[in-house]
Amino acid sequence: xxxxxxxxxxxxxxxxxxxxxxxxxxxxxxxxxxxxxxxxxxxxxxxxxxxxxxxxxxxxxxxxxxxxxxxxxxxxxxxxxxxxxxxxxxxxxxxxxxxxxxxxxxxxxxxxxxxxxxxxxxxxxxxxxxx
Amino acid sequence: xxxxxxxxxxxxxxxxxxxxxxxxxxxxxxxxxxxxxxxxxxxxxxxxxxxxxxxxxxxxxxxxxxxxxxxxxxxxxxxxxxxxxxxxxxxxxxx
Numbered sequence: 001x002x003x004x005x006x007x008x009x010x011x012x013x014x015x016x017x018x019x020x021x022x023x024x025x026x027x028x029x030x031x032x033x034x035x036x037x038x039x040x041x042x043x044x045x046x047x048x049x050x051x052x053x054x055x056x057x058x059x060x061x062x063x064x065x066x067x068x069x070x071x072x073x074x075x076x077x078x079x080x081x082x083x084x085x086x087x088x089x090x091x092x093x094x095x096x097x098x099x100x101x102x103x104x105x106x107x108x109x110x111x112x113x114x115x116x117x118x119x120x121x122x123x124x125x126x127x128x129x130x131x
Numbered sequence: 132x133x134x135x136x137x138x139x140x141x142x143x144x145x146x147x148x149x150x151x152x153x154x155x156x157x158x159x160x161x162x163x164x165x166x167x168x169x170x171x172x173x174x175x176x177x178x179x180x181x182x183x184x185x186x187x188x189x190x191x192x193x194x195x196x197x198x199x200x201x202x203x204x205x206x207x208x209x210x211x212x213x214x215x216x217x218x219x220x221x222x223x224x225x226x
Contacts, residue, residue: 008135012142019149026153029160042176053186068195081209088216098166
C-alpha cells in the first residue's frame with residue numbers, strides 16, 4: 001500500500017467527518033428552541049466541519065496536484081473570525097431582548113449594549129415582534 | 132488505486148449531499164427565525180456552508196483555482212455578519 005492510496009483514504013475520512021459535522025450543525029440550528037442556545041450548533045460547522053473539508057482538500061491536492069497548503073489560510077481566517085461574529089450575534093440577541101437578559105453586572109449600572117446614549121433615547125424602544 | 136478513488140468518489144457524493152442539505156436546513160431557519168439574531172446566525176451558517184460547497188467542488192474537479200473564491204467569500208461573510216449586527220444594534224453601520 002503506497003502513500004498515495006493512504007492519502008486518498010485519509011481524504012475520504014476527512015470528507016465524511018466534515019459532512020457529518022455540517023449536518024449536525026444544521027440539525028442543531030433547526031431543533032434547538034431558544035435563540036441563545038441556537039448559537040451553539042453552527043460553531044461546529046465553522047470550525048470542525050469546514051476544517052475537515054479543507055484538510056481533505058489539502059491532502060488530496062498535495063497527492064494529486066502540486067500542493068495546496070494555502071487552503072489553510074481559509075481555515076485560519078474562519079477560526080479567527082468565528083468568535084467575533086458569535087459575540088456580535090449574542091450582543092444583538094441581548095440588545096433585542098430576544099433572550100433572557102443576563103443579571104446586571106456589579107458596580108456598573110447595565111450592560112453596554114443595553115445602555116442607550118442620551119441623544120438616542122427617543123429612538124429606542126422597538127418591539128421585537130416587528131423585526 | 133482505483134478502488135481508493137472509488138471510495139473517495141462515494142465520500143465526495145455523501146459530502147455534497149450532506150452540505151447541500153445543511154444549506155437547505157439553514158435556509159429554513161432563515162425563513163422561520165423568530166428574531167433578528169436567528170436570521171443573522173442562519174445567514175452566517177449559509178455563508179460557511181457555501182464555502183464548504185466550493186471546497187468540495189474544488190476537490191471533485193481536482194483544481195486549486197477555487198481557493199481564492201472561498202477566501203473572498205469567507206471575508207465577505209464575516210464583514211456582512213458584522214455589518215448586519217451593527218445595523219441592528221446602532222441603526223447605522225459607519226458612524
